[in-house]
Amino acid sequence: MVSLGLLLLMLATPAVAEHPGFTQPAAGPLATITPPAPQSGTQPGNQPTVRSTGQTVYVAVYSHIYFGDRLAPFLLTATVMVRNTDPHQSILVEAADYFDTDGRKVRTLLEQPTRLPPLASLRFVIPESDTAGGAGASVLVRWSAGRPANPPLIESVMVGTRNQQGVSFTSRGQVLDLSHAPPAP
Numbered sequence: 001m002v003s004l005g006l007l008l009l010m011l012a013t014p015a016v017a018e019h020p021g022f023t024q025p026a027a028g029p030l031a032t033i034t035p036p037a038p039q040s041g042t043q044p045g046n047q048p049t050v051r052s053t054g055q056t057v058y059v060a061v062y063s064h065i066y067f068g069d070r071l072a073p074f075l076l077t078a079t080v081m082v083r084n085t086d087p088h089q090s091i092l093v094e095a096a097d098y099f100d101t102d103g104r105k106v107r108t109l110l111e112q113p114t115r116l117p118p119l120a121s122l123r124f125v126i127p128e129s130d131t132a133g134g135a136g137a138s139v140l141v142r143w144s145a146g147r148p149a150n151p152p153l154i155e156s157v158m159v160g161t162r163n164q165q166g167v168s169f170t171s172r173g174q175v176l177d178l179s180h181a182p183p184a185p
Contacts, residue, residue: 052149055175056141058174059154059171061156063130074165075128077125077158078125078156080109080125082152082154083152084119092116093110095108096109096110098137101136141154157169
């Protein structure tokens with residue numbers, strides 16, 4: 001015996017198929033939807049890659065986080081990574097400065113500008129024992145390139161262990177200054 005729901009589905013199908021906006025699904029019992037292939041020069045999520053000749057990037061860095069009702073600090077080691085995402089061009093990391101929760105400069109992380117070859121990375125480590133930055137610390141990274149390049153991926157990774165507890169998380173950089181951006185077409 002045919003159920004009422006199945007009967008209604010069979011009756012409704014021809015009307016849907018005749019609708020002007022309807023596209024017939026692929027043949028076979030299980031049709032698949034294939035998203036369009038990303039175009040060259042795009043990032044995940046189909047966001048276009050905006051090439052630049054330099055930027056200043058803010059990266060959140062946590063020297064500790066708080067836990068429990070007594071707001072006990074959980075100390076963390078922070079690693080800030082600057083990854084040149086351009087497969088064909090070097091970039092110059094001009095500066096990397098460490099700031100505390102109140103926005104005061106704690107120290108310079110990069111003593112002299114450093115050239116990053118294509119797809120190379122540069123790291124800065126803030127050890128667990130260094131609590132000068134506080135829970136709201138940050139790093140400002142300034143980079144440049146001789147001609148428009150893919151912007152680097154700049155992020156921090158925080159890791160900590162205490163007794164049998166482990167914590168790890170990341171924070172992605174936020175562009176603050178586009179003064180080196182190419183003019184709009």
